[in-house]
Amino acid sequence: MFLKFKREVLKMLNVDERYVKESDHADLACTVAFKLAKEQKRSPQEIAEEIVAGLEPRDYVGCIEVVNGYINFFVSEEFLEDTINLILDEDYDYGSPKIKGEVLIEHTSANPDGPLHIGHIRNSIIGDTLTRIMKKAGLNVRTQYYVNDMGRQIAITALGYKRFGIDRTKKPDHAIVEAYIKMNKELEENPELEKEVEDLMIRYERGDEEAIKLFKDVVELALEGIKETLRKLNVQHDEFVWESEFVRNGYVDRILKMLDEKGLLKKDGAWIIDLSDLGYEKEVVVRRENGTTLYVTRDLAYHLWKNENFERFINVLGADHKLVGRQLQDILRLLGLKPPEIVFFEFVSLPEGSMSTRKGKFISADELIEKVYEEAKKIVEGREELKEEEKEHIARAVAIGALRFDFVKIAPEKPMVFDWRKALDFERQTASYIQYSHARCCSILRKAVESGMPDLDFRGDLCTPLERKLVVLLSKFSYVVLRVVNELKPNVFADYLLKVANAFNDFYRDHPVLKAESELRMHRLAIVDATRIVLRNGLELLGIEPLERM
C-alpha cells in the first residue's frame, strides 16, 4: 500500500525518485527544492511553496505542507482505511509486492567435515531469511546447498574415518569432526601421510569406486547431522548439490572448452587464466599439471549450470571468499555469462579469536541452540497457567527466534564477536519482543470473541496520532519486502518488524480496546487484527514461529 502512496506522490511531483524519502516529519518528504535553489538562486522555501501551490491533495495523498524547504506529504484517511481493509482481506497473502522471476539462492554450503558452528549459521540465517522474503515477493525461489565433497579437508576426513572409525553413539556430524581433527593432528606429526591424502583426492576425481564409496559415506554422515541442525533452525534447502556432480556430468569439460575457445587459457603444463588486466596479482589455475581440476573450476561449472536455469542467482558467502568470489564473477563476465550476485557477511569470532574446525576451536550451532533453549525454558516455567507440553513448545520457539533474530538483525558487513551473555539474554528488542506483541494481539482478539462482540470496522476519522503511525507502518510491509529483494539486506526487514511491534506497544499502552464502546471498539479491534496479521506474516519471513500465547 505504501508503494501506491509513493507512486502517487512521485506522479504528482514528477521528480526523480531519489528526492523523495521517508522522514520523521512526514510520511514522505521531498528535498528537490534544495537542488533547484542553487540553479535558480532562490530560497528552497520559496521554490517549495511554488511547487506546492500547483498541487491538490487527492486519493491517498491527504495533506501537503512546506516546512523549511521540505515538501511534506501525509497519507489520507482513505489510505488508512484501504490499508486495514486490504490486510484483513488478504490475510496470509498480505505483504507481497507481487513481482515475478526465477531465483536460485545458494547458502550455508559448509564443508561436510563436521557440525555447523556459529559462523556457518550466520550464513544459513541470512540465506534462509532472504529466501523467505523473496518468495513472499512473488518470486519462484529454489535453494541449494553446494556440497564441497572434493576438497582436501574431505580427503583428510575420509582418511581419518578409515583409520580410526567414528563414535556411532554421537550425532554423526559431531562424530565425523573428531576423525577430522584427529587426522589433522596425525598429519602434523607425520607429514609423509600427505601423499595418501593427495592419492585419495586424485582417485576420487578419477572415479575410483572405493574412493567414491568412502567419500560418500563420510559426506553423508556429516550432512545427516548438518541437516538435523538446519531443521531445528527452520532453515530449509530444496537440494544438496555435490561438487563432484559437475565433474561427472560434463559441465567441467564444457567450461574448460569455453575458456579455451575464448582464448583465456594459458596452457603451461597447468591451465591458467591471467587476470592481471583486471587488477588481480595472482593468476587463476583451473587445471593442474596432473590433469585434475580445482575448486574454482567446478564452481565455474556450477555457475554455467545456474546460467542455463535461472534469471537471478545469489550466493551467500563468508568474507574470506571475497577475492575468489570476485574472480569467479569476473571470469564469468569474460565468458559472456552472468555472474552471481553475492551477499558477503563478515566473520563471527570468539572473544579469544577466530574459530577453526580443524583445530576443534568452535562453538557448534547445536550447543548454542541447546543453551538458549535451557535459558528460555527457565522463563517459561514461571507461567503457571500453561501445560508442560506447551511450555516446551514455547521455549523452543522463543529460543530459535532469539537466535535467528540476533543474527539477522546485524548488517552482514559487520564483524560479530560472539558473547554467551548476550546470546542468552531475552530482554526486549529481540524476537521475543515481537512474539510477545503478537501474543498480545491474539489475546485481545480471543477475549473479544469470548465476549461475543468481535466485529471489526476501521474508521480513518477515528484515528489518533499513534494509531495513524501504526497503520502507516503496517502499510509498508510490501515496500520493505521489495527493498530487501533489491538490496539483499535482510536486516532491514528485522528492523521493520521491530518498529511495528514498538508502535503496537505504544498503541496498547493508552488505547483500551475491549473496554472501548461500539464503533471505537470495532475500529480498534480492526487495528489489532491487522497488526496481528502483519506481525505473524513478518515473523514467518524471519523463520520465527508466531506464538499465540507465551
Next chain:
RNA sequence: GGACCCGUAGCCUAGCUUGGAUAGGGCGUGGGCCUCCUAAGCCCAAGGUCGCGGGUUCAAAUCCCGCCGGGUCCGCCA
C-alpha cells in the same frame, strides 16, 4: 607489501548506496508504573568530538584524500 570490510554514548546497533529538518533503537545505570486488554510490557532521566586530520558543498555520520585501530584475503588448498 597489496586488496577488501568494519570503527556511531560504558557495551551492542540503525542511518551511509541516492548528502538536507533535533544522529534513531536497545543493553547497562538512576527513578517511576500491575484494583485496568499478558510487567517477556510501558514512562521519565543521565549518557554522543558519528576513530583522527584535511577537502568538496549553501548543507557531511553520509561523498573525496590521507592517517590510526581491528578483521579478512592474497596456493597447481577449499
